[in-house]
Amino acid sequence: MPTHYSGDPATRLALDTFIKFTRAANAFQARLFQSPNLGDLTPSQFGVLETLYHLGPLCQGELSSKLLTSTGNMTLVLDNLEKRTYVQRVRDQEDRRLVRIHLTPQGEALIREVFPRVAEAIRSDLGVLSAEEQANLGHLCKKLGKRTRD
Numbered sequence: 001m002p003t004h005y006s007g008d009p010a011t012r013l014a015l016d017t018f019i020k021f022t023r024a025a026n027a028f029q030a031r032l033f034q035s036p037n038l039g040d041l042t043p044s045q046f047g048v049l050e051t052l053y054h055l056g057p058l059c060q061g062e063l064s065s066k067l068l069t070s071t072g073n074m075t076l077v078l079d080n081l082e083k084r085t086y087v088q089r090v091r092d093q094e095d096r097r098l099v100r101i102h103l104t105p106q107g108e109a110l111i112r113e114v115f116p117r118v119a120e121a122i123r124s125d126l127g128v129l130s131a132e133e134q135a136n137l138g139h140l141c142k143k144l145g146k147r148t149r150d
Contacts, residue, residue: 028125037117039110044069044077046118049086049103049111057090057100086110 003015033043041049047067052058058066064074078101081087086107092098103111126134 031125032118032121035121037114037121039114041110041114042077044073045081045086046111046114048074048077048081048101049107050115050118052087052101052103053108053111053115057102059098059100063101081107 003012003019005012005015029043038046044067048063051063051066055066060074060078061071063078064071067074069077078087078089082089084106085104088102088104089099090102092100129137
């Protein structure tokens with residue numbers, strides 16, 4: 001559905017593009033996260049486990065920054081993952097103010113099982129685009145994401 005804004009053409013184009021971009025991203029995530037790919041993990045829990053699996057132990061603030069979520073929300077996600085013994089909070093020995101989040105063996109086993117399913121679902125969904133189109137989309141998203149306000 002295009003915008004109903006009837007103003008100048010440049011703004012109308014920007015609004016139409018925004019609507020298409022947002023709808024595409026939301027639909028893509030809905031398909032990915034509504035399927036059995038994640039098992040009983042929430043998308044946020046999956047994000048934490050995947051990040052720790054690929055980057056190693058991180059502080060809560062680093063995780064929040066990488067996953068673009070608030071530290072308050074991250075606390076809840078980590079509490080729930082810790083209750084399920086998928087992550088462990090470990091106080092840094094050199095700087096006791098820092099608490100690093102580590103994957104437990106159970107968390108690592110789970111993400112090793114779940115990640116390939118999610119990666120395949122992403123590959124499959126993006127398969128409607130050619131390799132060149134995927135590269136172009138990646139470039140455009142990066143350009144848009146790095147844009148700063150003047």
